[in-house]
Amino acid sequence: MSIDSIYGLVLAGGASTRMQRDKAALKYQGETQLDRAVEALSRYLHRVYVSVRADQTSDPTRARWPQIVDSVPGSGPIVGIRSAFAAHPNVSWFVLACDLPFFSQAFINPLIRARDAEGFATSLATAYRSAHDGLPEPLCAIWEPSAARALEDYQAAGGHCPRKFLIRHGAHLLDLPDPRALDNVNTPEEYAQAVATLDDSAPMQLKIQYYALMREQAGRSEETLQTSAATPADLYTELAARYGFTLSREQLKVAVNSEFSDWSRKLAANDAVVFIPPVAGG
Amino acid sequence: MNFRFTQTAIDTESARRGLQDLGSGGYASFEGWVRDHNEGREVTGLEYEAFQELAVKEGERIVAEALRRFAVKHALCIHRVGSLGLGEMAVWVGVSSAHRGEAFDACRFIIDEVKHRLPIWKKEHYRDGDSGWVNCERCAAEPQHAHAAHPHRVAATRGEPV
Numbered sequence: 001m002s003i004d005s006i007y008g009l010v011l012a013g014g015a016s017t018r019m020q021r022d023k024a025a026l027k028y029q030g031e032t033q034l035d036r037a038v039e040a041l042s043r044y045l046h047r048v049y050v051s052v053r054a055d056q057t058s059d060p061t062r063a064r065w066p067q068i069v070d071s072v073p074g075s076g077p078i079v080g081i082r083s084a085f086a087a088h089p090n091v092s093w094f095v096l097a098c099d100l101p102f103f104s105q106a107f108i109n110p111l112i113r114a115r116d117a118e119g120f121a122t123s124l125a126t127a128y129r130s131a132h133d134g135l136p137e138p139l140c141a142i143w144e145p146s147a148a149r150a151l152e153d154y155q156a157a158g159g160h161c162p163r164k165f166l167i168r169h170g171a172h173l174l175d176l177p178d179p180r181a182l183d184n185v186n187t188p189e190e191y192a193q194a195v196a197t198l199d200d201s202a203p204m205q206l207k208i209q210y211y212a213l214m215r216e217q218a219g220r221s222e223e224t225l226q227t228s229a230a231t232p233a234d235l236y237t238e239l240a241a242r243y244g245f246t247l248s249r250e251q252l253k254v255a256v257n258s259e260f261s262d263w264s265r266k267l268a269a270n271d272a273v274v275f276i277p278p279v280a281g282g
Numbered sequence: 283m284n285f286r287f288t289q290t291a292i293d294t295e296s297a298r299r300g301l302q303d304l305g306s307g308g309y310a311s312f313e314g315w316v317r318d319h320n321e322g323r324e325v326t327g328l329e330y331e332a333f334q335e336l337a338v339k340e341g342e343r344i345v346a347e348a349l350r351r352f353a354v355k356h357a358l359c360i361h362r363v364g365s366l367g368l369g370e371m372a373v374w375v376g377v378s379s380a381h382r383g384e385a386f387d388a389c390r391f392i393i394d395e396v397k398h399r400l401p402i403w404k405k406e407h408y409r410d411g412d413s414g415w416v417n418c419e420r421c422a423a424e425p426q427h428a429h430a431a432h433p434h435r436v437a438a439t440r441g442e443p444v
Contacts, residue, residue, distance in 0.1 A: 212331050212403035213418040247418065255401070258335040274333055274401070278417035281332075281361060281402030282314050282373050282393055 006092045008041035008048030009084045018186045023099045025061040037098050040105040051080035076160050085148035097139035099184045101194040115142045119172030126172040131179030136171045138162035203228050204269040213277050218243045233263040285341030285359045292360050292374045301356040301378040308382035310389040314373040316366050324409035330363045333401035344395040352388040354379035
């Protein structure tokens with residue numbers, strides 16, 4: 001199979017009731033969740049659509065992307081998935097919810113590989129196994145054309161939960177590499193927490209200057225690097241591993257932006273950091 | 283500006299003149315020189331390296347503390363960086379004040395604090411061809427030695443060890 005036969009579908013038709021704000025428009029690291037999701041899928045898939053309700057087509061967050069408008073009755077994610085199959089019956093759909101801030105492109109390829117190797121031939125869908133309850137994660141999954149008819153029947157019988165659907169029909173499952181990767185965000189509190197977590201772990205650019213013994217051991221007097229180190233202490237651990245510094249952190253002081261600093265200070269983008277080995281002036 | 287670095291020989295005469303004041307009855311200075319031995323090894327020369335941006339700020343703070351604490355009139359510290367040969371002057375401190383006692387005390391305070399607090403490093407070159415960063419190499423070999431525990435000797439007069 002080639003990935004040309006898989007299209008992306010980002011589900012953005014939800015009501016965001018508990019959040020009381022449009023979840024697709026929530027921003028993380030300066031970008032809306034919808035844009036993050038579409039852009040991640042677009043790195044691997046040639047065609048990616050946003051699933052919207054009929055009254056959302058001109059919404060500014062959604063209008064910039066190709067859309068698939070709900071074309072079957074009812075509400076909920078199954079309607080979005082069925083509408084995608086109605087529009088393109090012969091392709092498989094990588095379905096992705098737009099309230100998964102910790103999802104990244106790293107989780108796309110494993111799913112495609114598992115689907116190509118086995119899922120496509122054996123199941124209606126290939127999905128991650130939830131790290132929390134072992135059940136399938138239907139909204140980060142590849143759905144096969146053979147699911148369309150079964151979904152229609154399931155909905156006609158009053159079913160509306162895609163997870164229960166996959167449990168009943170048996171999806172091809174694989175383990176999630178990062179347990180929190182598909183944690184979703186439903187309330188303002190969860191949103192605030194997710195923003196803080198992502199900001200903390202976001203790589204940022206720092207400038208490091210090296211002097212004396214540190215300069216000789218690092219083999220350079222300065223560098224600019226991308227790091228996820230949150231504090232000077234974390235940064236020293238990272239750089240000591242890279243350069244094999246012989247001094248332990250307890251023997252050093254540290255300066256940030258040309259002032260002495262605490263080792264636990266929270267670093268900000270473009271901070272200039274200097275590790276200060278034992279001094280010997282005079 | 284009460285603290286500065288220089289790449290070239292310290293001009294003590296002009297530095298001293300800058301401290302002169304008709305209200306001062308006393309002047310004390312300290313000079314640190316490159317010595318030909320350290321910890322039992324024969325030294326042939328030194329290199330001083332400094333994180334100048336921070337060292338100048340911290341050096342200014344040290345002199346400001348001395349001016350306040352000892353109520354002296356003027357104080358100045360100049361530190362060399364780069365390569366120095368034996369006998370060359372590495373650091374100079376000068377203080378002028380109404381009376382000699384405060385001048386001596388402030389001078390001693392400044393050189394002690396400079397040695398402890400400023401991000402300045404000294405690499406010694408030895409007769410046997412080896413070299414090492416003072417206070418760093420031995421610490422690295424024996425990490426149980428906190429560097430603050432190393433003795434810091436201060437010369438009070440010309441000719442004593444720096």
